[in-house]
Amino acid sequence: MDLIAESEINEEESIFGEEEIEISEEEKRNMLIQAITFMSAVLKQNPRRGIIGTMDCPLCKTKGSVSYTRSTYNGHLHAGCSACSVGVME
Ligand SMILES: [Zn+2]
Numbered sequence: 001m002d003l004i005a006e007s008e009i010n011e012e013e014s015i016f017g018e019e020e021i022e023i024s025e026e027e028k029r030n031m032l033i034q035a036i037t038f039m040s041a042v043l044k045q046n047p048r049r050g051i052i053g054t055m056d057c058p059l060c061k062t063k064g065s066v067s068y069t070r071s072t073y074n075g076h077l078h079a080g081c082s083a084c085s086v087g088v089m090e
Contacts, residue, residue: 014087034059034086035086035088037058037059037086038057038058038066038076038079038081038086038087038088039079041055041058042055042066042068042077042079042088043077045068047074048070049071049072049075050069050070050071050072051069051070052067052068052069053067053068053069053070054066054067055068057081057083057084057086059081059084059086060081060083060084060086062083062084063082065081065082065083066079066081066082067073067079068080068082068084069075076089076090077089078090
Protein backbone atom coordinates (compact mmCIF):
# COMPACT_ATOMS: atom_id res chain seq x y z
CA MET A 1 0.00 0.00 0.00
CA ASP A 2 1.15 3.47 -0.82
CA LEU A 3 1.09 6.35 1.57
CA ILE A 4 -0.30 9.54 0.15
CA ALA A 5 1.62 12.30 1.80
CA GLU A 6 1.53 15.03 -0.78
CA SER A 7 -1.01 17.79 -0.87
CA GLU A 8 -3.81 16.96 -3.24
CA ILE A 9 -5.36 20.37 -2.85
CA ASN A 10 -2.55 22.09 -4.70
CA GLU A 11 -2.87 19.76 -7.64
CA GLU A 12 -6.60 20.34 -7.82
CA GLU A 13 -6.10 24.05 -7.82
CA SER A 14 -3.62 23.84 -10.65
CA ILE A 15 -6.10 21.85 -12.72
CA PHE A 16 -9.35 23.64 -11.96
CA GLY A 17 -8.25 27.05 -10.79
CA GLU A 18 -6.84 28.49 -13.97
CA GLU A 19 -9.94 29.51 -15.85
CA GLU A 20 -13.05 31.20 -14.61
CA ILE A 21 -15.60 28.84 -16.04
CA GLU A 22 -18.94 28.17 -14.48
CA ILE A 23 -19.14 24.49 -13.68
CA SER A 24 -22.41 23.14 -12.44
CA GLU A 25 -22.64 20.64 -9.63
CA GLU A 26 -23.77 18.02 -12.09
CA GLU A 27 -20.76 18.61 -14.33
CA LYS A 28 -18.46 18.42 -11.35
CA ARG A 29 -20.01 15.13 -10.38
CA ASN A 30 -19.65 13.80 -13.91
CA MET A 31 -16.01 14.82 -14.00
CA LEU A 32 -15.42 13.05 -10.72
CA ILE A 33 -17.12 9.89 -11.92
CA GLN A 34 -15.09 9.98 -15.13
CA ALA A 35 -11.89 10.44 -13.18
CA ILE A 36 -12.69 7.52 -10.90
CA THR A 37 -13.68 5.29 -13.82
CA PHE A 38 -10.51 6.23 -15.62
CA MET A 39 -8.32 5.75 -12.58
CA SER A 40 -9.67 2.32 -11.70
CA ALA A 41 -9.30 1.18 -15.31
CA VAL A 42 -5.65 2.22 -15.30
CA LEU A 43 -5.03 0.52 -11.97
CA LYS A 44 -6.59 -2.66 -13.35
CA GLN A 45 -3.66 -2.82 -15.74
CA ASN A 46 -1.60 -3.12 -12.58
CA PRO A 47 1.21 -0.89 -13.76
CA ARG A 48 4.48 -1.64 -12.02
CA ARG A 49 6.69 1.11 -10.75
CA GLY A 50 8.90 2.76 -13.28
CA ILE A 51 7.11 1.42 -16.30
CA ILE A 52 5.42 3.31 -19.09
CA GLY A 53 2.47 1.73 -20.82
CA THR A 54 -0.54 2.33 -23.00
CA MET A 55 -4.07 1.01 -22.89
CA ASP A 56 -7.49 1.57 -24.42
CA CYS A 57 -9.36 4.51 -22.99
CA PRO A 58 -12.27 3.42 -20.76
CA LEU A 59 -14.17 6.63 -21.51
CA CYS A 60 -13.85 7.41 -25.21
CA LYS A 61 -12.91 3.80 -26.14
CA THR A 62 -10.11 4.91 -28.40
CA LYS A 63 -7.59 2.15 -28.73
CA GLY A 64 -4.21 2.69 -27.14
CA SER A 65 -4.75 6.35 -26.49
CA VAL A 66 -4.10 6.24 -22.76
CA SER A 67 -0.50 6.40 -21.67
CA TYR A 68 0.52 5.95 -18.08
CA THR A 69 3.65 6.06 -16.03
CA ARG A 70 4.26 5.01 -12.49
CA SER A 71 6.84 6.77 -10.41
CA THR A 72 9.74 4.62 -9.30
CA TYR A 73 10.16 6.29 -5.93
CA ASN A 74 6.65 6.81 -4.59
CA GLY A 75 4.50 4.67 -6.87
CA HIS A 76 2.32 7.59 -7.87
CA LEU A 77 0.44 7.17 -11.08
CA HIS A 78 0.26 9.65 -13.91
CA ALA A 79 -2.06 8.85 -16.78
CA GLY A 80 -3.85 10.65 -19.55
CA CYS A 81 -5.88 10.04 -22.67
CA SER A 82 -4.71 11.79 -25.80
CA ALA A 83 -8.14 11.52 -27.44
CA CYS A 84 -10.57 12.85 -24.82
CA SER A 85 -7.93 14.52 -22.63
CA VAL A 86 -9.12 12.98 -19.39
CA GLY A 87 -6.29 12.30 -17.00
CA VAL A 88 -5.17 11.58 -13.47
CA MET A 89 -2.19 12.64 -11.45
CA GLU A 90 -1.71 11.22 -8.01
ZN1 LIG B 1 -10.26 8.93 -23.89
